[in-house]
Amino acid sequence: MSELIEGKPGQRYLLMGNQAIARGALEAGVSVAAGYPGTPSSEIIENLAKVADEANMYVEWSSNEKVAAEVAAAASFAGLRSLCVMKQNGVNVASDFLLHLVGGGTRGGMVIVPCDDPGALSSINEGESRHFARMLEIPLLEPGDFQEAKDMVKWAFELSEQIGNLVMLRSVTRLSHASGSVKLGALPENRPRARFRHGGFVLDPQEGAVTSAPVAYKHVLQQEKLEKAESLFEDCPFNTYTGPENPELLVITSSACNLYCREAIEILGVSDRAGLLKLGTTWPLPKKLIRTHLENCSKVLVVEEVIPFLEENLKVLAAELAMEIGPRTIFAKRDKTIPSVGEMNPDYVIAALVKIFDLSYEAAPADYVEKAGLCVMAGAPGRDLTFCPGCPHRASYWTLHNVLALDNRDGFICGDIGCYSLGMRETGYYALKTMHAMGSGTGLASGFGKLDQFGMDQPIVAVSGDSTFFHSVIPALVNAVHYNADITLVVFDNSGTAMTGFQPHPGLEVDAMGHDAPSIDIESVCRAVGAQTTVCDPFDMELTRDILLEKITGKNGVQVLIFKQSCALSPEKKGKPRYEMHLDENICIGENCGCNKLCTRVFKCPGLNWDEKNQHARIDEVICAGCGVCASVCPTGAITKKERA
Amino acid sequence: MTAAANLLSDPFNLVITGVGGQGNVLASRVLGSMLTQKGYSVTIGETFGASQRGGSVMSHLRISSKGTWSPQIPKGRAHVVVSLEPTEALRVLYEYGNPDVYVLCNTRPVHSIAVISGQFKYPEQDELRQWIRDLSAKAWFLEATGAAMAMGNAIFANIMMIGALSAADILPVDKDTFKDAVSNMMAADKVSVNCDAFARGADMLLAEGISGA
Numbered sequence: 128m129s130e131l132i133e134g135k136p137g138q139r140y141l142l143m144g145n146q147a148i149a150r151g152a153l154e155a156g157v158s159v160a161a162g163y164p165g166t167p168s169s170e171i172i173e174n175l176a177k178v179a180d181e182a183n184m185y186v187e188w189s190s191n192e193k194v195a196a197e198v199a200a201a202a203s204f205a206g207l208r209s210l211c212v213m214k215q216n217g218v219n220v221a222s223d224f225l226l227h228l229v230g231g232g233t234r235g236g237m238v239i240v241p242c243d244d245p246g247a248l249s250s251i252n253e254g255e256s257r258h259f260a261r262m263l264e265i266p267l268l269e270p271g272d273f274q275e276a277k278d279m280v281k282w283a284f285e286l287s288e289q290i291g292n293l294v295m296l297r298s299v300t301r302l303s304h305a306s307g308s309v310k311l312g313a314l315p316e317n318r319p320r321a322r323f324r325h326g327g328f329v330l331d332p333q334e335g336a337v338t339s340a341p342v343a344y345k346h347v348l349q350q351e352k353l354e355k356a357e358s359l360f361e362d363c364p365f366n367t368y369t370g371p372e373n374p375e376l377l378v379i380t381s382s383a384c385n386l387y388c389r390e391a392i393e394i395l396g397v398s399d400r401a402g403l404l405k406l407g408t409t410w411p412l413p414k415k416l417i418r419t420h421l422e423n424c425s426k427v428l429v430v431e432e433v434i435p436f437l438e439e440n441l442k443v444l445a446a447e448l449a450m451e452i453g454p455r456t457i458f459a460k461r462d463k464t465i466p467s468v469g470e471m472n473p474d475y476v477i478a479a480l481v482k483i484f485d486l487s488y489e490a491a492p493a494d495y496v497e498k499a500g501l502c503v504m505a506g507a508p509g510r511d512l513t514f515c516p517g518c519p520h521r522a523s524y525w526t527l528h529n530v531l532a533l534d535n536r537d538g539f540i541c542g543d544i545g546c547y548s549l550g551m552r553e554t555g556y557y558a559l560k561t562m563h564a565m566g567s568g569t570g571l572a573s574g575f576g577k578l579d580q581f582g583m584d585q586p587i588v589a590v591s592g593d594s595t596f597f598h599s600v601i602p603a604l605v606n607a608v609h610y611n612a613d614i615t616l617v618v619f620d621n622s623g624t625a626m627t628g629f630q631p632h633p634g635l636e637v638d639a640m641g642h643d644a645p646s647i648d649i650e651s652v653c654r655a656v657g658a659q660t661t662v663c664d665p666f667d668m669e670l671t672r673d674i675l676l677e678k679i680t681g682k683n684g685v686q687v688l689i690f691k692q693s694c695a696l697s698p699e700k701k702g703k704p705r706y707e708m709h710l711d712e713n714i715c716i717g718e719n720c721g722c723n724k725l726c727t728r729v730f731k732c733p734g735l736n737w738d739e740k741n742q743h744a745r746i747d748e749v750i751c752a753g754c755g756v757c758a759s760v761c762p763t764g765a766i767t768k769k770e771r772a
Numbered sequence: 773m774t775a776a777a778n779l780l781s782d783p784f785n786l787v788i789t790g791v792g793g794q795g796n797v798l799a800s801r802v803l804g805s806m807l808t809q810k811g812y813s814v815t816i817g818e819t820f821g822a823s824q825r826g827g828s829v830m831s832h833l834r835i836s837s838k839g840t841w842s843p844q845i846p847k848g849r850a851h852v853v854v855s856l857e858p859t860e861a862l863r864v865l866y867e868y869g870n871p872d873v874y875v876l877c878n879t880r881p882v883h884s885i886a887v888i889s890g891q892f893k894y895p896e897q898d899e900l901r902q903w904i905r906d907l908s909a910k911a912w913f914l915e916a917t918g919a920a921m922a923m924g925n926a927i928f929a930n931i932m933m934i935g936a937l938s939a940a941d942i943l944p945v946d947k948d949t950f951k952d953a954v955s956n957m958m959a960a961d962k963v964s965v966n967c968d969a970f971a972r973g974a975d976m977l978l979a980e981g982i983s984g985a
């Protein structure tokens with residue numbers, strides 16, 4: 128969106144949280160930004176990449192989050208401001224480098240923005256990143272609304288330069304993917320020139336070599352930096368209090384929960400009884416500030432997501448202060464006032480306040496809710512996620528599932544996270560049997576592949592996306608080849624990072640900024656490490672089936688099969704159906720046919736419907752993407768395809 | 773920027789719901805921009821995860837003259853539900869509905885795989901309409917997808933529903949606000965067809981009658 132760079136300072140715009148963060152980085156004069164796509168973080172890098180040329184920035188989608196952190200750190204070492212961005216799981220990947228980085232410190236301001244996903248709305252875990260700030264001993268900032276999402280980024284860069292270390296700014300789905308009104312600030316004019324100074328005294332933080340050793344010396348420096356941050360936090364403008372001077376209850380919160388707390392207090396009309404302390408700086412906690420508020424109130428409610436991070440850090444402070452100010456009652460997660468898993472919302476805060484203040488509250492009349500509940504049960508059939516109409520993964524899993532069934536030795540598929548994770552569910556015929564971190568399917572397969580020694584005789588298949596291949600499959604593949612594991616790796620090469628909105632990866636001829644880039648060919652990489660590699664089109668179901676069957680029945684070390692067919696939503700395919708599909712109602716004889724509705728009951732592309740009244744299948748012209756695959760599924764030949772002009 | 777006029781409630785809470793792929797996010801962004809232009813503070817909450825893969829999707833809009841609100845509407849507090857798919861209206865009403873809520877509903881079903889595979893039956897139109905009427909103070913049923921297909925692409929149903937909303941006398945938005953908003957968001961060649969879709973939606977609502985069905 129051009130507003131990101133053309134928007135007028137002083138004017139208000141409706142910005143997505145991620146756009147606000149990107150604008151904050153631009154206002155801070157960031158030179159380099161690197162990340163790996165992952166919901167809910169992707170739009171930050173995406174938006175910066177779009178304006179990179181205009182803003183004289185360098186922006187990349189790195190091959191994984193550790194590399195992104197390294198790329199950003201290099202810019203910092205050369206005196207530039209840099210940003211690295213990832214979803215919560217990415218911090219796990221980057222953490223090895225980060226733990227070294229923070230020991231040696233940074234030069235140009237460097238900020239890491241992890242976007243957490245409480246409730247795992249688009250993830251397969253809700254593990255969060257805040258505890259990394261404590262482990263890394265770096266300052267942690269959490270914006271409490273959209274304006275702050277922008278403003279705090281700039282502040283974070285200043286802080287990073289003041290202390291000479293990395294700063295973490297944590298967002299969550301309900302900020303990153305929500306939108307609100309943001310008043311813009313000015314964009315800076317010049318950017319510093321990059322130069323890495325390394326010729327000075329070895330321990331000089333600006334002129335010497337950069338490393339975390341000698342640890343005994345550097346660790347002390349690192350903790351001094353953190354203490355300095357804490358003292359700056361004492362009067363940070365992003366820690367705010369609203370409420371009476373001596374409230375009955377002090378609500379302490381951060382991040383999106385700020386908005387939930389504010390609303391809950393307003394709805395229940397308890398603003399004269401409850402005070403709201405919204406913290407923008409949640410690690411280390413500003414002790415003096417907290418003390419001032421605890422002195423005025425004996426009961427505290429902590430509202431946060433997901434782990435009791437704020438709660439535990441606050442309890443440490445409360446324990447330290449107890450001798451001076453007396454004990455405090457703290458309602459939070461550990462006493463179950465607030466749920467200990469999942470994301471928060473205004474209603475959970477309302478429930479907590481209702482309990483603490485002994486109030487009563489009804490969201491909607493009970494008879495209404497009961498009636499609506501019955502209507503949903505009777506009238507709103509479940510809507511499980513499915514592969515898009517025309518998605519290559521549906522065809523791929525159809526073949527994988529059928530081949531494993533044909534082989535009949537109880538074979539299974541190991542996978543990981545991506546659109547193809549839906550292979551665990553109905554739309555993927557429940558073919559996928561393990562799903563963990565990126566690249567883990569191949570690593571697990573490598574391990575399963577060595578269990579024949581202990582009598583295991585099941586065929587083992589791993590699946591990976593193309594972006595995932597570059598992110599973390601390569602080391603596992605090398606391992607499997609080196610140890611001669613008997614596995615088949617299927618790479619679903621759909622030409623982009625489909626799940627998160629089609630970001631380019633190293634296999635493509637274009638980079639994040641839209642510039643030409645040399646592509647790395649997955650097939651050549653697989654061959655180079657010594658895996659027998661075949662490429663095929665999963666839409667050619669017969670041929671794919673035969674090749675796959677041959678691969679999994681032989682015992683020949685690592686076999687790679689690359690399923691090449693681009694995502695149904697890829698720019699070259701979207702809105703341009705390849706085939707005109709036709710269903711001959713006279714040939715489709717429904718229940719009477721031996722197939723027993725194979726296309727709708729089993730294959731289940733959403734582009735197909737079952738016409739109950741007339742007892743035959745129907746192509747839903749609104750939904751069908753014209754991929755032609757169902758023509759190969761129908762055993763009677765009722766479905767036919769015709770190439771469009 | 774004009775000063776924010778009075779809202780029926782402040783914050784005014786609106787849910788746009790549908791199935792991934794129906795253009796829910798675009799609809800909420802367009803409406804949000806229109807109201808921002810009118811001087812309101814708008815907060816939109818949405819989840820993108822299921823948005824392209826056939827799941828139920830929802831955007832929450834909070835429209836206010838006072839500032840930013842929670843991106844999640846508290847349970848039972850929706851004022852209007854705009855539904856691009858009828859069964860999704862029921863799901864939203866169960867969580868966010870109340871006896872005073874208004875519903876604008878596109879009637880075209882999108883069958884989930886549970887229905888396609890025959891595990892569940894999709895309810896009859898009459899039944900669905902009756903349930904939605906029972907759970908709302910006013911309801912409008914529009915064949916937006918059908919009208920959009922007549923215009924050449926089913927995707928315009930989302931913009932038609934926003935057009936319909938503009939005609940229902942609930943929010944201070946009209947075709948001029950729409951044109952301004954989309955001119956900033958879309959390529960020039962897409963603006964006029966979207967304006968047509970918007971106008972068509974408004975006409976469809978007026979044909980049903982301002983007091984709903």
Ligand code: SF4
Binds near residue numbers: 518695697
């Ligand atoms: S986004 Fe692409 S890869 Fe993902 S489910 Fe849809 S068609 Fe398949």
Ligand code: SF4
Binds near residue numbers: 752754756757758
């Ligand atoms: S051609 Fe068949 S399989 Fe492909 S999208 Fe249409 S209905 Fe689905």
